[in-house]
Amino acid sequence: MGFSVEDIRKQFPALHQEVFGKPLVYFDNGATSQKPQVVIDAIEHYYAKENANIHRGVHYLSQKATDAYEEARRIVQRFIHAKNDYEVLFTKGATDGINLVAFSFGELLEAGDEIIISEMEHHSNIVPWQLVCQRKQTVLKVIPILDNGELDMVAFEKLLSKRTKLVAVTHASNTLGTINPVKEIIQKSHAVGAKVLIDGAQSIQHLKIDVQDLDCDFYAFSSHKVFGPTGAGVLYGKEAVLNSMPPYQGGGDMIDKVTFEKTTFNELPFKFEAGTPHIVGGIATGVALKYLQELDFESVHQHEMELLNYAQAEMKQIEGLRIIGTAKNKTSVISFVVDGLHPFDIGTLLDKQGIAVRTGHHCTQPLMERYGIVGTVRASFAFYNTKEEVDLFLKALKRSIELLK
Amino acid sequence: MTLEEKQQEIIDEFSIYTDWMEKYEYIIDLGKSVKTINEDLKTDDRLIDGCQSRVWVASEFKDGKLFFSADSDAIITKGIIALLIQVLDGESPETIVNADLHFIKDIGLQDHLSPTRANGLLSMVKQLKKSALLAMR
Missing domain, CATH: 3.40.640.10 (Type I PLP-dependent aspartate aminotransferase-like (Major domain))
Structure with missing residues (x-):
């Protein structure tokens, strides 16, 4: 069975909207997922x-x-x-x-x-x-x-x-x-x-x-x-x-x-x-x-891993950015911090560029203490996300960092 | 300038920005340049522990007027605090207690005041008004 992310996206009406005049990039799937039309x-x-x-x-x-x-x-x-x-x-x-x-x-x-x-x-x-x-x-x-x-x-x-x-x-x-x-x-x-x-x-x-x-x-x-x-x-x-x-x-x-x-x-x-x-x-x-x-699990999983690997590889190139959580086996979740910047500031600026992420302690305060940080920015992907959206996210992230530094 | 005039000045300032990022660029610059609380005043009793960013507030009562200083570890929060102080600084406790800080909504930053946003700003407004109430006693 094939996997077409374009076809899948058509099933999720909430993905097709603009926020603050920018196309919505929904990377907060760890918090909640969007709903397909059938639901x-x-x-x-x-x-x-x-x-x-x-x-x-x-x-x-x-x-x-x-x-x-x-x-x-x-x-x-x-x-x-x-x-x-x-x-x-x-x-x-x-x-x-x-x-x-x-x-x-x-x-x-x-x-x-x-x-x-x-x-x-x-x-x-x-x-x-x-x-x-x-x-x-x-x-x-x-x-x-x-x-x-x-x-x-x-x-x-x-x-x-x-x-x-x-x-x-x-x-x-x-x-x-x-x-x-x-x-x-x-x-x-x-x-x-x-x-x-x-x-x-x-x-x-x-x-x-x-x-x-x-x-x-x-x-x-x-x-x-x-x-x-x-x-x-x-x-x-x-x-x-x-x-x-x-x-x-x-x-x-x-x-x-x-x-x-x-x-x-x-x-x-x-x-x-x-x-x-x-x-x-x-x-x-x-x-x-x-x-x-009814979706093909292997294709869905592979797509999510491609998004994860591509985003992580690109983010590692950003100066001062540190990924929190580098386990061998991961779901499509990337938590990160940027040296000297507050996660809340990064999240706010991403939001104004149409990118929905979560910031804060993610209801895991003991874990934040373990890493000695106040919180992270978290991008979490679902199978309806695309590589193009990751590119929009990376661009918006770089712009945010530039403004805040 | 009256409290109302000070609010209007900020609203006018923001009206020239059409793009959201420009608004935030202005707030960030404000947050970077503003003189805020002295490091030795950043004590736990002055800390308003929001969910995401930490905010400190100190106030001084002089000649019937209140003067504030504040700080936050998040630069955007700090910029918005600077705006709040710009409006409330040097006002009488009565004026502060009764102040309708509508400029926050007018410049489109009301989401920062939502309790669920949990960035400490709402608690900070409450704290500023509480200081004013205390000064009235």
Whole structure:
């Protein structure tokens, strides 16, 4: 199957606009991705033709909405290669999924148990575990990183022990782009009896995900980073682990039978989906993943790597520019600083030239501290970006640096 | 010059720039050349910790008027601070507390004042007004 970036761009209406009189170059895909027309259409279609509450109506529309929602669950199941559709829980996003595990799996933990995270985690995969530690007197351990932005695997193995109950690491770093050796991490963690949560917020849109091959116990991601809507996401969990956990939130849909004396809970996945869910969010997540599935993964991946390699090679020529995160395996993310210049100033000037990037600490303050910087400028590419856009970015970047120096 | 006249002067100055980059070039030059806070005044209690750039503010109350100095580690923020000080410096606390700093919007820099922009500028305006309130007591 071929890959034409021009054809792909036609599917994304938001890419075709001007900002400050300049054509928009959208390089903030690490923060959120733009949506293809099929996803936008699915949202409109749902509200125009299918809107009804699910799992409870006797009427036609309710059944139609329920079917669409449950079909979306099966699309997600196939996309991440889960064994069963009921291992796919719909959430509000990656953060929500991690908090669900932190609460419900956290309930199984005892004082002195250890949770391991890494130095490159974003706040969503740090703070929920700190809350568990406050609640259950568990201990948080942190895998350090090497200067190039790769995990220190030697240090990781030293942290592992029989006390380790959970390892929660990101698949790919939002700030550095580093792709972590999660399969190895999972194997080593399982060897000491620990469960593993993979934060997939930055990998779902770039890498092939097979949760059975990885053998992870949990995998969390947000739909909006993978061309779907905001406010929706997925938590995959292994059946046995999910069944061992108490519910996260109480409400409709998650119950079996309610009396004032005792309530019994519904089975998976509903046990963890209290209340009327973000129905259209779930449906549109399915549409987004189906769209992505129909593209040729190898071509998409190769295109992203070409953008990354070309941009990095050109940026290395710019005097005073330093790329933060130079791991061997990277997603199409480039964080950088320029000597003597504040990331905010560079980002502001890029914005006025039509280039959308992110600046700041990227919700990874401990990581910024590790590198002794206040923040970075981050350009993150999706498969709909082009080499011509990279050239516009480079030109705008050079002009910004010239003005600020 | 009244506060209003000072704002109008800045609005007129900016009206000659049609291109966004020219506006920012002017702000950057302002940020580079302006005399701001003394290094020894850059203490943590004068630091307004915005999400992205750090901003320091110091004020002095003299003969019924307030005088400000400020600094930031981001040059654009510093340039905008210089504009703020240009407008508010030497005014009475009452004038400062009640000041409608509409020039920021008029010259198209209102996005710098959005709380989500988180560059400390909004906190800085609040801090300037707070100093004025304190001086009124």
